[in-house]
Amino acid sequence: MTEVLGLYNYWVFAVVLALGLYTAAAAPNLVKKLMGLSIFQSAVFLLYITMDKVEGGTAPILRAGVGEQIYSNPLPQVLILTAIVVGISTLALGLAIVVRIKEEYGTIEEENIRDMDQS
Amino acid sequence: MILTVLGFLLLTLLVIVTGAIVRTANLFAAVVLLSLFSLLMAANFFLLDAADVALTEAAVGAGISTVLMLAALALTAETEKTASRLKWVAAGTVTALTLVLLYATLSIPRMGDPSAPVHQHVAPWYLQNTPHLIDIPNVVSAILASFRGYDTLGEVFVVFTAGIGVLFMLGMRRFPAGKRRIPPPQTLGLKHHLVPRTVGTFILPFIILFGLYVQFHGEHGPGGGFQAGAIMAAAFILYALLEGERRALDIVPPRVLMLLLASGAFLYGAVGVMCMLLGGNFLDYNVLAADPVAGQHLGIMLVELGVGVSVTGVLLSIYHAFAKREPA
């Protein structure tokens, strides 16, 4: 039972990562692709944050007056905290590109764009 | 124990919601589901002891990313129209990858194992030395702004660059005067709806106050520049939603946005250079005050302020760049 619970987060990570990757690769719509990338990214965040957990620990904000206290690992949290904000900025950049594509081509479906380029 | 079970439940829901996002062809529904996804993700982060990350995800995922996605949808299309030809190839490859990943998980340390390699390297050092080197309770803020200040400087510049990129793509043009008879939809706002407007104007000051609290209390509780920046940007976006683009841009004109965007990153860099001028290393706050610990406090506060200002500026100008654009 503890085996399963201890690995469940990683399994969820793997599945969510795969779903995100699949969307990014297979979805014909450019906005949907970006959603896939964003899901993929969140899966990686989940992996990092899962690794920071220490059994019996608490969030790494030190408390005065409490004797021996285990704290979870702060380092992955720092990395992911900044990554979330960077993620939204890059997502916005992607969306901006999609909006420009829509304005130029009148569509955001990959196949139609390819057809237009070839013709 | 109950928390473990709760985590299990939330993760299962996460997978289900992800599956639904992947399946739906209605992009609008997908955006609504993505906000659900983000809430679930944030709750999971909180259960995994990452309070700061949960706060960031809440501020960014539940508010701003939904708003941006919808703004982009308004400019493009709402539904997926074609089906992919390469669906099965992609599905096969991804399944294979998943199986490999699942197999790999069998040999990694269980979650929460204190003897895992992650917990052996520098993290214990940070936890041990933060109290006497920097003396702030929030170790995450300490690492973010001081121990790994270079990283954060880099990240701020990435955010800054992304903001500039969006502005290059979409521009910040003034409203074209008298071109259309019907005003572009995004400029209208929710002015004519009494309930959202009343509630919105009521909670707006509280959001701003909360943003300031998160900014300046970040050393003592969960919070800091990134979270505060996202919350502040969300507050101004709320104003733009309520009163319409035009009034929002009167309050915070594009020139001020540009200034915010640049001055935050500049402040961060300037603090670093200041340290060098005072005889220390780049971003070595010890020299900023007579007492090294006080210097660290000052440095962290300034740097977090720079991050907050920069993030607010970037997110807000990104939003306005999208919202001002007229549908093609």
Add this chain to the structure above:
Amino acid sequence: MCLAVARALLGPGVYNRLLAANLFGTKTVLLLAVVAVLSDRPEFLDLALAYALINFIGVLAVLEFVQSRALRRRLEDGHRLEDSKPESGPAPTTDRPE
């Protein structure tokens, strides 16, 4: 929470999904508050507060989107009536630079 997710997934229609998402947001706020107390760090109620404030903005954005969608459609129809030749796509593709 499960029920809210089910409604959000099944729909039908935008409003069911939206209500479900909103309900889910509220439940997340409660969940965070409960977890904060359970894990003996009541200062993390801050987080629940943040959620309560921010969640509202997402919902308003969706409302705005739905409202402006109606306008956008009217705008498109208006364009179509103006143009003498009926256009199939919502956006003109002819002025694309070669």
